Amino acid sequence: xxxxxxxxxxxxxxxxxxxxxxxxxxxxxxxxxxxxxxxxxxxxxxxxxxxxxxxxxxxxxxxxxxxxxxxxxxxxxxxxxxxxxxxxxxxxxxxxxxxxxxxxxxxxxxxxxxxxxxxxxxxxxxxxxxxxxxxxxxxxxxxxxxxxxxxxxxxxxxxxxxxxxxxxxxxxxxxxxxxxxxxxxxxxxxxxxxxxxxxxxxxxxxxxxxxxxxxxxxxxxxxxxxxxxx
Amino acid sequence: xxxxxxxxxxxxxxxxxxxxxxxxxxxxxxxxxxxxxxxxxxxxxxxxxxxxxxxxxxxxxxxxxxxxxxxxxxxxxxxxxxxxxxxxxxxxxxxxxxxxxxxxxxxxxxxxxxxxxxxxxxxxxxxxxxxxxxxxxxxxxxxxxxxxxxxxxxxxxxxxxxxxxxxxxxxxxxxxxxxxxxxxxxxxxxxxxxxxxxxxxxxxxxxxxxxxxxxxxxxxxxxxxxxxxxxxxxxxxxxxxxxxxxxxxxxxxxxxxxxxxxxxxxxxxxxxxxxxxxxxxxxxxxxxxxxxxxxxxxxxxxxxxxxxxxxxxxxxxxxxxxxxxxxxxxxxxxxxxxxxxxxxxxxxxxxxxxxxxxxxxxxxxxxxxx
Numbered sequence: 001x002x003x004x005x006x007x008x009x010x011x012x013x014x015x016x017x018x019x020x021x022x023x024x025x026x027x028x029x030x031x032x033x034x035x036x037x038x039x040x041x042x043x044x045x046x047x048x049x050x051x052x053x054x055x056x057x058x059x060x061x062x063x064x065x066x067x068x069x070x071x072x073x074x075x076x077x078x079x080x081x082x083x084x085x086x087x088x089x090x091x092x093x094x095x096x097x098x099x100x101x102x103x104x105x106x107x108x109x110x111x112x113x114x115x116x117x118x119x120x121x122x123x124x125x126x127x128x129x130x131x132x133x134x135x136x137x138x139x140x141x142x143x144x145x146x147x148x149x150x151x152x153x154x155x156x157x158x159x160x161x162x163x164x165x166x167x168x169x170x171x172x173x174x175x176x177x178x179x180x181x182x183x184x185x186x187x188x189x190x191x192x193x194x195x196x197x198x199x200x201x202x203x204x205x206x207x208x209x210x211x212x213x214x215x216x217x218x219x220x221x222x223x224x225x226x227x228x229x230x
Numbered sequence: 231x232x233x234x235x236x237x238x239x240x241x242x243x244x245x246x247x248x249x250x251x252x253x254x255x256x257x258x259x260x261x262x263x264x265x266x267x268x269x270x271x272x273x274x275x276x277x278x279x280x281x282x283x284x285x286x287x288x289x290x291x292x293x294x295x296x297x298x299x300x301x302x303x304x305x306x307x308x309x310x311x312x313x314x315x316x317x318x319x320x321x322x323x324x325x326x327x328x329x330x331x332x333x334x335x336x337x338x339x340x341x342x343x344x345x346x347x348x349x350x351x352x353x354x355x356x357x358x359x360x361x362x363x364x365x366x367x368x369x370x371x372x373x374x375x376x377x378x379x380x381x382x383x384x385x386x387x388x389x390x391x392x393x394x395x396x397x398x399x400x401x402x403x404x405x406x407x408x409x410x411x412x413x414x415x416x417x418x419x420x421x422x423x424x425x426x427x428x429x430x431x432x433x434x435x436x437x438x439x440x441x442x443x444x445x446x447x448x449x450x451x452x453x454x455x456x457x458x459x460x461x462x463x464x465x466x467x468x469x470x471x472x473x474x475x476x477x478x479x480x481x482x483x484x485x486x487x488x489x490x491x492x493x494x495x496x497x498x499x500x501x502x503x504x505x506x507x508x509x510x511x512x513x514x515x516x517x518x519x520x521x522x523x524x525x526x527x528x529x530x531x532x533x534x535x536x537x538x539x540x541x542x543x544x545x546x547x548x549x550x551x552x553x554x555x556x557x558x559x560x561x562x563x564x565x566x567x568x569x570x571x572x573x574x575x576x577x578x579x580x581x582x583x584x585x586x587x588x589x590x591x592x593x594x595x596x597x598x599x600x
Contacts, residue, residue, distance in 0.1 A: 123317070123321050124321065126284050126308075126315075126317075127315070127317065128309075128334075129284065129308040129309045130282055130284070130309075130311075130314065130335075130383070130386075131309075131382065132335055132338035133334075137338070138309075142325075146323075148325070
């Protein structure tokens with residue numbers, strides 16, 4: 001079983017890592033400015049935006065998946081975008097999966113970064129301003145380094161959460177090998193076809209992965225905090 | 231340029247912060263320390279933040295070294311103002327080393343060159359932060375952190391240094407650790423400093439010029455001694471009301487350990503460590519330590535008895551008066567404040583213009599001052 005199993009499970013592992021890596025990168029690019037705005041804006045409607053961002057925390061993945069399916073499908077904006085390169089739809093594609101994952105994992109990235117920005121408050125930025133740092137300069141050289149633990153937590157949570165996502169993937173991605181068949185779907189497949197040994201192997205691997213991620217993040221954060229306080 | 235630099239810096243703000251109304255206007259001399267003094271909540275910090283541009287009052291005018299930082303529609307953003315700001319908490323950047331903190335503003339204020347390197351060494355020397363350079367900011371004591379914060383502000387080459395109660399968050403030991411550095415700073419720098427405090431002892435040690443604030447308004451502003459000796463200001467009503475005088479040292483009597491201190495119109499003797507003649511020293515004389523007599527008291531233990539003339543008096547409550555006297559026969563010398571009871575005032579028939587003898591029980595050399 002080992003050689004064929006490796007050949008079988010290799011592509012879903014690779015696809016899962018690709019998906020999680022691309023999604024995390026996009027989430028940091030989109031989520032950091034969003035978290036900055038949520039932490040500092042005084043707009044009355046900002047908590048509305050905050051609630052929208054947090055929605056995937058409480059929304060059933062199938063509901064989110066359904067709406068994404070509509071949006072990504074041939075009659076939605078996803079379809080219009082897909083037409084640009086001659087395709088019919090973004091649903092059931094890797095691109096669609098990335099878009100879905102970004103929405104689904106957004107709160108896991110934005111919340112820790114927002115907390116980190118809020119934790120150090122206004123003062124370091126005021127100090128930077130009185131030391132001739134423009135707002136952009138202060139963002140890059142003061143705010144981002146100070147928020148480093150939050151950025152790390154956000155990136156790790158975003159990555160891990162994307163690796164584990166199932167409901168949304170099934171709704172908008174289906175189960176196309178090499179296209180949208182990621183690990184969580186692979187487990188489901190094995191169970192459906194009563195291949196318990198393989199399901200066990202994948203499930204155990206993912207459990208170990210989750211444990212390692214949490215442990216490494218906690219240790220790294222503690223080291224940073226100690227370097228700062230001690 | 232020299233003409234502009236000699237102009238006083240001037241500040242005016244009016245507006246509201248929440249329910250608090252601020253309406254102030256004052257000048258500060260182009261060099262030396264100007265203390266903004268007043269009780270908590272009188273608007274001192276708001277004024278300082280508005281000068282730095284961290285806060286924008288509805289109406290404001292800020293002129294520093296001849297340049298408008300705020301006037302009408304002009305509002306220069308804080309990072310374009312050549313200001314140094316020392317906050318109450320040192321607020322060092324936790325992600326940078328002591329040296330990187332010091333250089334944060336320096337590198338942004340202009341290109342690094344031989345001059346900048348020399349300035350760095352000077353500031354490091356002045357504040358005694360050399361041994362701290364390689365350390366993480368978390369490993370510093372409160373006083374050390376504040377010294378680094380002051381150095382960081384100075385190295386950004388400000389044309390105005392703002393200090394917001396830089397000692398208030400420190401314990402007594404750290405305060406005593408840092409005050410001598412502030413005094414050295416005062417001697418070494420030519421740039422104007424605005425120093426916010428609610429501690430009169432700091433004012434006496436550091437300030438040349440005083441702005442008295444109360445409930446969002448300026449009560450008075452002027453040279454330190456002039457405001458301290460004004461019997462109508464609330465300063466005179468404080469239990470620790472005192473006048474600071476700039477004295478020049480005279481002969482030292484080694485047998486008794488007494489130093490002669492000359493001020494216009496008189497000479498004081500004060501217990502002191504040995505000192506050279508001809509040095510400038512600041513002395514402080516409390517109003518409660520000054521009594522008045524019509525005839526020169528003889529056979530008194532008080533060694534400082536000087537001829538003076540009453541200039542002005544103002545009631546302190548119902549039992550006492552604050553009396554301003556000028557030293558010398560004509561009363562044109564240095565001015566002292568005396569606290570006398572109304573009963574004594576009436577019994578001795580004291581009045582404005584009357585020549586008297588001022589008996590001074592205590593003359594304190596202000597530590598470290600020039």
